[in-house]
Amino acid sequence: MIEMALNIKSLPKKKYVMPGHAACPGCPETIGFRHLGMALGDKAVTVIPAGCSAVIQGLWPKQGWGLPALNIVFAAGAATASGLARALERRGVDAHVVVWAGDGGTADIGLQSLSGAAERGENIIYVCVDNEAYMNTGIQRSSLTPHGAWTTTTHRGNPGTKKPIPQIVAAHRVPYVATASIGYPWDFIAKLRKAAKIRGFKYIHLHAPCPVGWRFDAGLTGKIAKLAVETGAWILYEYENGKLKLNPPSNRLLDPSKRKPIEEYIKLQGRFRNISPESLEVLKRDIDRNWEEIRTALRAQGDL
Amino acid sequence: MSSSTTERKLVVDRRGHFLPLSPSEVGSAGKTGSWRTERPVLSPEKCTSCYLCWLYCPDDVITMEPRGPEGNEIPVIDYEYCKGCGICVDVCPVNALSMISEEEPIEIQR
Ligand SMILES: Cc1ncc(C[n+]2csc(CCOP(=O)(O)OP(=O)(O)O)c2C)c(N)n1
């Protein structure tokens, strides 16, 4: 189990997030960024398109991240990282170029440059920090907002469903695609370290519950991230060279009876406060469909 | 803007052009400890030195130091920057941390 393999106390103590940064209390993006630094150390160079993380970086004259960070326009995260990775390699600099982009910057506005870099096989790690809406500009819906969730552009609940971005990236036949959660740092850190050893395009989709946009108490960020996984609403898995594998604790949740009821996850979040019974059913159906697709893939591989 | 901002040396390239660079430094948004309405406080005798509070703190204001009752490592919180989110309290498996109101007198917390 990944959890066992990683000794928390041996992780680097260096500050990869500088105290006194601009993020809201309880911010998941800063939790995840700390784990990024712990995983890759000083070899990581980040490329950050528009979003909350860009603001944390961009309060000139100081920046809030403890890693080099290049700020770039919304649509160009993966394109910029492609050029940066090539330039560093040509100069003989040993570095891991990491795109650190929000769900809007990944699944909507940055999708074409992400697809291009994946198809070209650029040697970068792309992390989508998914807080399920455009938080920095005031909680607008993105294509990664789950069904039924309130946002400032979906007052009656999001009519759409969450776009399957990890599968869309995996369909580019890249060597590594994984999901992760800020609630499971040892899993995210192990996946980043694995990605760093692979040459080519690597994609990690990090689930990042946001207290401001999801309307929950700032102290609950970690708990809600774990509940997403324990209820099966978010699934931890990885595709290595196209082969799918469920990771703990999701590997024990293929059987729906092992999952906590979805209500335990959504009742703590104000964005679902007014969800209708019909919408809740659609949300549950979306989640079931994700699991069904995983089951089908595992079966096709002969793993079930 | 503080005086340290105006005194800061700007980064320029070989031709003397100003470069929009900012170094990683503590306090890019000021002394964020002033944002708190509640503060996390530790009961050192309960702490099992598991590091989970350190691992999850979004503001990186926890340092593990060998200051526990048995010389064990306990979290030491930098209240100058701790935003009082309460995540450390929530993730602590043994309830060694609790939130108390900022209106409580400081002496009680020692
Ligand atoms: C082309 C373009 N359109 C719109 C914006 C305004 N904008 C800045 S940040 C942001 C939201 C980012 O959302 P997301 O990518 O999900 O990241 P988050 O803020 O949630 O971390 C928007 C819409 C912009 N900077 N550039």
Ligand code: SF4
């Ligand atoms: S809105 Fe959410 S993601 Fe953005 S800085 Fe605040 S807590 Fe972090």
Ligand code: SF4
């Ligand atoms: S309250 Fe939040 S910012 Fe303060 S030490 Fe705990 S986790 Fe860190």
Ligand code: SF4
């Ligand atoms: S989480 Fe609790 S027990 Fe673990 S180190 Fe922090 S205070 Fe101590």
